[in-house]
Amino acid sequence: METDLRLESSLWVGNKRHRAVLTGWYFNWTDVDKKKTISVPVAEVVGVEEGQVQVLPQKTVVEKDKDFTVFYVKRSSTGGSSGLLWRLGQTQFSCPSRVLRDQWIKQLRTAVKTHSPLRPSKLLVFINPYGGKKRGRQIYSSLVAPLFELAGISSNVIVTERANQARDHLLKKDLTDLDGVVCVGGDGMFSELLHGLIDRTQQEAGLCVNDPAVALQPCPLHIGIIPAGSTDCVCYTTVGVIDPVTSALHIVLGDSQPLDVCSVHHASVLVRYSVSLVGYGFYGDVLAESEKHRWMGPLRYDYSGTMVYLSNRSYQGVVEYLPADPLLSSPRDKTRCLSGCTLCSRSTERLFPNSSDSGSLYSANFSSFSNDSEGEWVRVEGSFRCVSLTCMSSSCPKSPLGLSPSAHLADGTGDLVLVWDTHPLGFLKFLHRHTSTQDQFDLPFVEVHRVKAIRFSLPSGKEEEAHEAVVGQKGGPDEEVYTDTGSWSGSQQRLSDRGPGQETRSHQKTVSPFLCGLCCSKSPSVSVWNCDGEILPFTEILCRVHCQLVHLYARGIEDGAAAQNSNEDDTRCERRCILHK
Numbered sequence: 371m372e373t374d375l376r377l378e379s380s381l382w383v384g385n386k387r388h389r390a391v392l393t394g395w396y397f398n399w400t401d402v403d404k405k406k407t408i409s410v411p412v413a414e415v416v417g418v419e420e421g422q423v424q425v426l427p428q429k430t431v432v433e434k435d436k437d438f439t440v441f442y443v444k445r446s447s448t449g450g451s452s453g454l455l456w457r458l459g460q461t462q463f464s465c466p467s468r469v470l471r472d473q474w475i476k477q478l479r480t481a482v483k484t485h486s487p488l489r490p491s492k493l494l495v496f497i498n499p500y501g502g503k504k505r506g507r508q509i510y511s512s513l514v515a516p517l518f519e520l521a522g523i524s525s526n527v528i529v530t531e532r533a534n535q536a537r538d539h540l541l542k543k544d545l546t547d548l549d550g551v552v553c554v555g556g557d558g559m560f561s562e563l564l565h566g567l568i569d570r571t572q573q574e575a576g577l578c579v580n581d582p583a584v585a586l587q588p589c590p591l592h593i594g595i596i597p598a599g600s601t602d603c604v605c606y607t608t609v610g611v612i613d614p615v616t617s618a619l620h621i622v623l624g625d626s627q628p629l630d631v632c633s634v635h636h637a638s639v640l641v642r643y644s645v646s647l648v649g650y651g652f653y654g655d656v657l658a659e660s661e662k663h664r665w666m667g668p669l670r671y672d673y674s675g676t677m678v679y680l681s682n683r684s685y686q687g688v689v690e691y692l693p694a695d696p697l698l699s700s701p702r703d704k705t706r707c708l709s710g711c712t713l714c715s716r717s718t719e720r721l722f723p724n725s726s727d728s729g730s731l732y733s734a735n736f737s738s739f740s741n742d743s744e745g746e747w748v749r750v751e752g753s754f755r756c757v758s759l760t761c762m763s764s765s766c767p768k769s770p771l772g773l774s775p776s777a778h779l780a781d782g783t784g785d786l787v788l789v790w791d792t793h794p795l796g797f798l799k800f801l802h803r804h805t806s807t808q809d810q811f812d813l814p815f816v817e818v819h820r821v822k823a824i825r826f827s828l829p830s831g832k833e834e835e836a837h838e839a840v841v842g843q844k845g846g847p848d849e850e851v852y853t854d855t856g857s858w859s860g861s862q863q864r865l866s867d868r869g870p871g872q873e874t875r876s877h878q879k880t881v882s883p884f885l886c887g888l889c890c891s892k893s894p895s896v897s898v899w900n901c902d903g904e905i906l907p908f909t910e911i912l913c914r915v916h917c918q919l920v921h922l923y924a925r926g927i928e929d930g931a932a933a934q935n936s937n938e939d940d941t942r943c944e945r946r947c948i949l950h951k
């Protein structure tokens with residue numbers, strides 16, 4: 371295969387003669403005078419066009435029959451991004467003859483197809499016009515659509531008119547011929563796609579999602595995220611930067627990153643799925659508070675974080691967890707889950723033993739939860755500032771290493787962080803360490819465990835308060851319950867189903883019960899769960915991690931050395947070399 375694709379000739383870039391070589395994996399061109407080489411992995415070529423072509427800000431083509439233009443990924447180190455920020459690079463080549471030009475175009479296009487089999491050709495795109503700073507539409511049309519067009523991707527675009535429209539579309543409409551679905555928005559929009567795709571897949575497989583022991587089927591469609599939300603935690607954790615162009619380029623290349631997903635059940639009913647945070651106490655309270663201040667935009671989290679911190683609350687609870695195999699990894703082993711992570715690759719091998727890549731999503735080696743060499747559940751009871759479960763590091767610009775810096779994207783485990791009640795300054799220290807490289811687990815009131823599942827319950831006598839706590843919250847228990855067929859049912863409209871500006875509630879309902887400590891005499895002793903930015907309508911839950919249930923158009927975070935490759939001087943991309951082996 372490699373020899374068939376090899377091509378070598380002289381080409382001109384401007385008025386400089388270059389020696390250009392296409393080997394199987396790389397396209398290199400060397401300035402023959404300066405001996406300077408630019409090397410682009412074929413898998414990172416975005417497109418090859420006839421003539422002298424410009425794409426941004428608008429497409430212009432100068433027809434020259436001996437010329438062609440190659441577009442490729444160029445790593446930028448702007449703003450300390452260590453090369454994780456990607457831009458569209460382009461070089462215009464002139465050939466001695468038209469025949470040679472056509473040969474170059476054909477060979478390059480064939481090489482691209484051969485070396486990146488997961489490139490999408492048809493995508494469904496959902497834009498949330500109200501996410502984050504409300505720039506979703508503009509971001510898509512000016513930064514993303516031109517790249518999709520250049521890469522020959524046909525996309526059907528839906529600008530949402532209500533919450534859960536994307537989820538409902540994925541549950542009910544025809545998805546044939548699609549390679550992937552893309553959201554332009556934040557973590558909430560991503561969550562809609564996640565729920566729609568997972569449940570559609572289980573429906574088609576005839577699986578009952580309400581059974582927490584069932585081995586869920588991985589989704590065949592990839593998910594792409596164009597970040598345009600408030601936190602964009604899933605994007606940041608899987609790409610390393612929040613940048614629409616970088617994310618669009620990962621989609622175009624067909625990068626594939628498997629992701630663990632946690633299912634959350636209450637009383638044998640599926641409540642939600644999560645990839646980043648299932649958090650009780652502080653993170654639940656911050657979310658409950660922030661929902662009242664949506665008008666503040668992304669700043670609502672800073673404001674609410676301060677208010678909740680000042681309210682100084684802790685909560686009684688019983689936490690049970692099923693530890694993961696401590697011989698495989700530990701949340702305190704100081705490793706980072708980077709692109710090509712060995713631990714996650716081993717999980718892929720275990721799940722897809724007969725597949726050379728993770729593209730064959732239907733051949734997973736399922737094992738049911740109950741047979742999953744369960745091990746011993748561990749039980750702890752006490753008073754907690756917060757209880758958090760995260761299937762990945764959950765990093766974001768505020769916390770660049772995340773809630774659990776050594777957590778893995780696709781190892782089939784989550785990290786359970788228990789922060790026991792402590793004095794306010796101790797808790798502030800814990801929170802503050804999330805913003806630096808200091809170890810937030812190296813504190814006497816903090817525990818972290820790598821787990822496969824957790825259960826949370828209230829000490830006896832607290833259940834009634836739990837019921838009161840969730841009534842009046844978004845998604846209270848009388849509202850929506852997940853049905854067996856993977857659809858939502860409920861008597862009231864969910865807050866998130868309402869249009870922007872429709873969130874107003876009476877004082878009684880808008881003042882979160884958890885913040886009563888600030889204005890009322892009675893402090894409630896029950897919090898709510900924050901599940902990837904949605905409040906859960908139940909307090910007692912069972913969470914189970916499903917290994918690699920979905921795939922994103924991403925590749926995880928490239929390490930500094932590899933990422934700093936700016937295509938020059940033949941510095942090879944580490945990740946691609948791992949793939950070569």
Ligand SMILES: Nc1ncnc2c1ncn2[C@@H]1O[C@H](COP(=O)(O)OP(=O)(O)OP(=O)(O)O)[C@@H](O)[C@H]1O
Nearest residue numbers: 501502530531532555556557558559599600601602
């Ligand atoms: N047209 C719409 N009108 C109102 N709400 C919508 C619409 N489309 C999507 N939504 C809902 O808006 C919620 C928030 O959207 P999104 O995640 O895009 O932005 P965000 O909340 O600003 O960001 P983040 O989730 O990162 O904090 C989502 O849960 C989604 O269900």
Ligand SMILES: CCCCCCCCCCCCC/C=C/[C@@H](O)[C@H](CO)NC(C)=O
Nearest residue numbers: 557601603646647764769801802804902903
């Ligand atoms: C005194 C300084 C205090 C700083 C505290 C920083 C703590 C930052 C931790 C951020 C964790 C973000 C986890 C992500 C959760 C998302 O799933 C969710 C949806 O977007 N976001 C939130 C804010 O709930």
Ligand SMILES: [Ca+2]
Nearest residue numbers: 630761778783
């Ligand atoms: Ca994980």
